[in-house]
Every structure is written in C-alpha cells, then in structure tokens.
Amino acid sequence: MRVALYARVSTGSEEQSQALEQQLARLEASAASHNDPDPERFIDIASGSRDDRPELARLLATCSQGTIGTVIVTRLDRLSRSSAHGAQLLRYFSEARTPNLIALDDSIDLSTSSGRFMARNLISWAEAESDRLGERTRHGQAFRRTQRKPFGSVPLWGYRFTENRDRLEPDPDLFPIAQQAVAKFLEDPRTNTLMTWFHKEHGIRWGSNYSLRRWLCNPTLTGARAYGQQIREVDPLTGRKRNISRPPGDYAEIHWADEEGQPFQTSLLTRVQHARILAVFHARSRPSTRPLAEGNTRPLTGLITCADCGRNIHHHRPGKGASYWCMRCVTTGCPSQYKTLREQEIRFALLAFLQQHAEQLVRHVDEMKALQDGKLSPEAEALRETIMKLEAMDDPDLQPVLDKKKAALAVMIESAAAGGAEAAAFLEQVKTFQLPEIGLASEQDPENTRRILKRFITAEARAGELVTMTVAESIRRPGMSATFNCEGMGLGRKPSNKTQTAPMPGSRS
Incomplete structure (x- = not known):
C-alpha cells in the first residue's frame, strides 16, 4: 500500500518556506525507506490550531478509501496543536482499519501502545506551547494598546x-x-x-x-x-x-x-x-425604515411578513420585461417559500382596510388635539380619577396597584402626545383617498403611500395569499378591531381560470 506524507507550516513567509522544504526532504527520504519512491503529498499552510485545513481533510478522505498504508509526519504538532482535535486524530489512526501514523522527530509509531501513550502527551505539550505563544501575543498587544499604537500589518485605507x-x-x-x-x-x-x-x-x-x-x-x-x-x-x-x-x-x-x-x-x-x-x-x-428606491425599496418593503417563518417577504419581477411587481418568501425550508403574491393587490387591500377605519382614526386625532389644549381623553380622565381616589385612601397595601395605574396613565399620555401632529397629517392624506381612487392615488404618489402604510398598518401572508392585516398599536382605540382576518379571500394571488378574485378598488380592469 502507498505512503502519504503530510507537511504543514503556519505562514507563507520565506523562513517558513525553507522549513517546508526541509520537512518534505526528510519525509521523502523516509518514504523511500518504506519502499515507496513516489508517495502522495499533502501540504497545508495554516495554523495547527485549525481543524478545517483543506489538505488535512483530503488526507483523511484518502485514508478512508483504503489506499494508504502509512502516514508520515515530521512531528505530531504538524498534524494538530489542539488537544481535542489531536486526540480525535490519534483515535482515528489507532484504529485497525486506518493507516499507521509515524512521527519522525518524536520517534512515535502508533502501531504500539507506548507510541500511542507518548503521542497523547506530545499533543498536550504542543497545545500548551500554542497557548503560551497566544499569551505572549496578547501581552504584546496589551502593551501596544497602552501606548495607543495602531494594530495590523496593513493600515486603514487612505x-x-x-x-x-x-x-x-x-x-x-x-x-x-x-x-x-x-x-x-x-x-x-x-x-x-x-x-x-x-x-x-x-x-x-x-x-x-x-x-x-x-x-x-x-x-x-x-x-x-x-x-x-x-x-x-x-x-x-x-x-x-x-x-x-x-x-x-x-x-x-x-x-x-x-x-x-x-x-x-x-x-x-x-x-x-x-x-x-x-x-x-x-x-x-431595518427594511421598514429604508427610503423608497425603484428596484431596491418598494412601498411595501419591510411591511409584509411571512406567517409561517416570520421573515420579511421580498419583492421580485416575475419575468423578464414584466410590468408589475410580485412578493414572495425566500426563506429556505419555509412552507411558503417562492409562493408569489401580487404587490398591487396587497397595496390596494391595505389602503382599503385603512379607509374602513377612518372614523376611529378621526376620533384618535381629535383626542390628540384635545390633549394639546390641556384636556385628556375619556379613558385617561377616568384613570386619573381612579388614581386620585386611591391616593386619598393612603393605604400602603394599595401602593403596587397605584404604581401600575400611574405607569399606565403615563404611557397613555406619552403615546397620545408622541404622534399627534404626525397622525393628523397622515390622516388628512388618507381621507383624500376616496375608495374608488385608492389604486390610482397610490401609484401616482408611492412615497406618500409608503409613509401612510408604514405609520398605520402591517400584514402577514402565507402560501401566496394575504392572511391578516393589523392596525398599529399606537393608533388603536377601544372597540377597534386590531387584526382583520382575510384568509381565503384570495388577496395577493394572481387570478387564474380556476379561481376568480374580485377586482380591487382603483384597479383599471
């Protein structure tokens, strides 16, 4: 059977290149003594602490084929400087079905029990030396840090x-x-x-x-x-x-x-x-905060998630020269992977849903204006009166309840004040979208459409169909449905001869 030679150096420097030549010369001489004048060579230029060296992997793969009878190295640390990885290699070469391993400088032959014992000790010493080298390097780096000197062999560009x-x-x-x-x-x-x-x-x-x-x-x-x-x-x-x-x-x-x-x-x-x-x-x-850019960021980018895997759904052109955009989940292994939705139909559905809740939004904006005038909403006013009654009782046992209600009132006031003017401006724009003209308006002003949708609504899709639409929590009011279930309505799907979907508001069909 053939002989395999394994040599390794850490870097490609001139000094290391000379060391590599010396290793190969000694290994070839040893192979000749084993009656193999043309052994197979495996050479790595990488650290011995790495277990993902390509030539080492090729050596092990060749050994598993049964064509190699002996593997020769100059020292065991050429194979590995890690005790865990080195132990794995020693166990592998100690098996009856694997080639014998010979380390020239260490006088080790793994075909004997004493050779295997010495090999384990030498691997541990090699790892200790590697750790000491790492410590010296870290001490040197720490000293350079105290001196505020730059690191690296290559300076920053410029x-x-x-x-x-x-x-x-x-x-x-x-x-x-x-x-x-x-x-x-x-x-x-x-x-x-x-x-x-x-x-x-x-x-x-x-x-x-x-x-x-x-x-x-x-x-x-x-x-x-x-x-x-x-x-x-x-x-x-x-x-x-x-x-x-x-x-x-x-x-x-x-x-x-x-x-x-x-x-x-x-x-x-x-x-x-x-x-x-x-x-x-x-x-x-964050995709939802990216500015609108044709072919990169569309009006719905980051606003539609997959109901199966929770990842964002991506835009794509369905074919070369297509005049419309589609959306799909591209997550590997997701049940909805590559199930396509029509972007235009989703956009129409979201805007129509927003239009349906315009009355609740109007009440919300009215509360914002009242707050600016120094008034509270009815819910906040009732909560404030409850807090005043609890404080009048002066009962220490009620303090945890009192703290929770104060925190709830603070959140209510902060949430209302945070987006008052912004919500009012957006709502005025939403109100101008008369239902039959939603599609046309969204196509003429995609930037405004993205701002409105990003502020007020999100959605989920599954298997190429829109399944839920959710109103943003910041504008949700008591009695207002948070999520609308549209599963089974065919929203987002491409119409076919088998399944006919009603045209969306504003479509030109």
Missing part, C-alpha cells in the same frame, strides 16, 4: 504607517481620494453609487459593499484609535477557536483623542458626521 509604525499618517496618493469619497457619501449616502464612483473615476475596486461600509464606519476616520474589532470564541466540545467580527463601527475600545486632547492622526470625518453615517446604516438595516 493612511500609511509612519517609519517606526507607531502612528498613522495620510497617504499622499490615497488620502485626497478618501476625502472626496467621504464628502460624496455624506451628500448621497449610497454605497452602490460610491463603489461605482471609485471604479470609474479612480479604477479602485472594493471587495463588496460591506467592506466599503466597514471602512466608512471605522472610528479611525475621525482621528480616533480603535481596538477589538473581533471576538475570539472557543468551542467547549471540539476546542476549535474562531474569530467573530463585530458589526461595522463596533469596537471593544475607542479612544477619541490623546492625553492632550488631539486626534491620533489626521481625520477625514468629524464625530458628528461619523454618528450620522452609523445612523444611516442602522436605519437601513
């Missing part, structure tokens, strides 16, 4: 390291471009537009919109020094270690100025501008 690498300074070629880019984003905060500008004007390609977003959100652009962009996690079962990146703009430590109150490097942004950029991306992370 900057370069000073000669002694303890500061950042503007790159004479890239910094002017970075200034223009920041100004353009503040004027038009869209990463797609900025990426196109980078490529057309300067021939610079960013890896993705997300990488450009990380650059824009980096506090270093304000002259600050930021540390701790990643979180290190260790799986307690497998011992596998991995780094998890924090969201853009989120760091464990941010130092905005040095001891003299001066920025650490020339800034591209003020802190106010940086906060504005963070706010823009935070708002866009």
Whole structure:
C-alpha cells in the first residue's frame, strides 16, 4: 500500500518556506525507506490550531478509501496543536482499519501502545506551547494598546504607517481620494453609487459593499484609535477557536483623542458626521425604515411578513420585461417559500382596510388635539380619577396597584402626545383617498403611500395569499378591531381560470 506524507507550516513567509522544504526532504527520504519512491503529498499552510485545513481533510478522505498504508509526519504538532482535535486524530489512526501514523522527530509509531501513550502527551505539550505563544501575543498587544499604537500589518485605507509604525499618517496618493469619497457619501449616502464612483473615476475596486461600509464606519476616520474589532470564541466540545467580527463601527475600545486632547492622526470625518453615517446604516438595516428606491425599496418593503417563518417577504419581477411587481418568501425550508403574491393587490387591500377605519382614526386625532389644549381623553380622565381616589385612601397595601395605574396613565399620555401632529397629517392624506381612487392615488404618489402604510398598518401572508392585516398599536382605540382576518379571500394571488378574485378598488380592469 502507498505512503502519504503530510507537511504543514503556519505562514507563507520565506523562513517558513525553507522549513517546508526541509520537512518534505526528510519525509521523502523516509518514504523511500518504506519502499515507496513516489508517495502522495499533502501540504497545508495554516495554523495547527485549525481543524478545517483543506489538505488535512483530503488526507483523511484518502485514508478512508483504503489506499494508504502509512502516514508520515515530521512531528505530531504538524498534524494538530489542539488537544481535542489531536486526540480525535490519534483515535482515528489507532484504529485497525486506518493507516499507521509515524512521527519522525518524536520517534512515535502508533502501531504500539507506548507510541500511542507518548503521542497523547506530545499533543498536550504542543497545545500548551500554542497557548503560551497566544499569551505572549496578547501581552504584546496589551502593551501596544497602552501606548495607543495602531494594530495590523496593513493600515486603514487612505493612511500609511509612519517609519517606526507607531502612528498613522495620510497617504499622499490615497488620502485626497478618501476625502472626496467621504464628502460624496455624506451628500448621497449610497454605497452602490460610491463603489461605482471609485471604479470609474479612480479604477479602485472594493471587495463588496460591506467592506466599503466597514471602512466608512471605522472610528479611525475621525482621528480616533480603535481596538477589538473581533471576538475570539472557543468551542467547549471540539476546542476549535474562531474569530467573530463585530458589526461595522463596533469596537471593544475607542479612544477619541490623546492625553492632550488631539486626534491620533489626521481625520477625514468629524464625530458628528461619523454618528450620522452609523445612523444611516442602522436605519437601513431595518427594511421598514429604508427610503423608497425603484428596484431596491418598494412601498411595501419591510411591511409584509411571512406567517409561517416570520421573515420579511421580498419583492421580485416575475419575468423578464414584466410590468408589475410580485412578493414572495425566500426563506429556505419555509412552507411558503417562492409562493408569489401580487404587490398591487396587497397595496390596494391595505389602503382599503385603512379607509374602513377612518372614523376611529378621526376620533384618535381629535383626542390628540384635545390633549394639546390641556384636556385628556375619556379613558385617561377616568384613570386619573381612579388614581386620585386611591391616593386619598393612603393605604400602603394599595401602593403596587397605584404604581401600575400611574405607569399606565403615563404611557397613555406619552403615546397620545408622541404622534399627534404626525397622525393628523397622515390622516388628512388618507381621507383624500376616496375608495374608488385608492389604486390610482397610490401609484401616482408611492412615497406618500409608503409613509401612510408604514405609520398605520402591517400584514402577514402565507402560501401566496394575504392572511391578516393589523392596525398599529399606537393608533388603536377601544372597540377597534386590531387584526382583520382575510384568509381565503384570495388577496395577493394572481387570478387564474380556476379561481376568480374580485377586482380591487382603483384597479383599471
């Protein structure tokens, strides 16, 4: 049977490349002594603490095919520097059906019990050495943090390291471009537009919109020094270690100025501008708050959820050259996946539902106006009188009940005051949508339609059909139905010869 050689180095540096050549030379000589002049080679350039090395995975897959009789390494730490992962490999190579493992420098042969005992000890020592190396690295990083020195082998785009690498300074070629880019984003905060500008004007390609977003959100652009962009996690079962990146703009430590109150490097942004950029991306992370944009954000984006999986339903064109939009759930494994709804019919149904509750909304706005004049709604007035009676009793046992009623009154007043003027303005616009003209009005002014729906109503769909419509809690009044069940009415479905649905208000059919 054939011999397999496994070699590994941590990096691709010149020193490590020479070490790799030495490993291969010794392994090939050992393979020749096992009567295999042409062994199969497996070479990884990765840390020994990782268990997802591609060539190691290929070696194990080849061994399982039964064509390999012996696997040779120079040392056991070439296979693994993790005790948990190393123990798994030792158990695997100790089985009768698997190849024998030989470690040259460790004088280990797993075909013997003493060899297996020594292997387990050496794997533990290798992990301890890896941990000590990690400790030395962390101590060095902690010292650099106290000195407020930058980390990393590559500086942030637009900057370069000073000669002694303890500061950042503007790159004479890239910094002017970075200034223009920041100004353009503040004027038009869209990463797609900025990426196109980078490529057309300067021939610079960013890896993705997300990488450009990380650059824009980096506090270093304000002259600050930021540390701790990643979180290190260790799986307690497998011992596998991995780094998890924090969201853009989120760091464990941010130092905005040095001891003299001066920025650490020339800034591209003020802190106010940086906060504005963070706010823009935070708002866009919620679909319901995204501004209207043809092909990207439609009037119903983020307002319709799937009743089966709870995820947002996405827009799409049903075919090339189609003149209308549809909506569907794209969650893998969801029973409603790829079940299509007509966007126009959903929009008509939501606006018609809103029109039906116009009277209750009018009463709500009247209460807002009364509140502005110093008056309370009947419900709030009754609750206030109850509170006054309880306070007059002066009973300590009633204090928990009294506190709850005071909290309820405060919420009632705050909720009423928060959206009074806004609700009144929106309601005036809703009232102008006479029922037969809802569809036409929503098509002529999609931005206004989105503002109204986002403020007042949400909906759920299942299997390509609208099932519920819910009035927003902030405008819900006593006696007003919160949710309307429209399951079975065929709203949102594409009409077919088998199932005929009535035309929605405002349709031109």
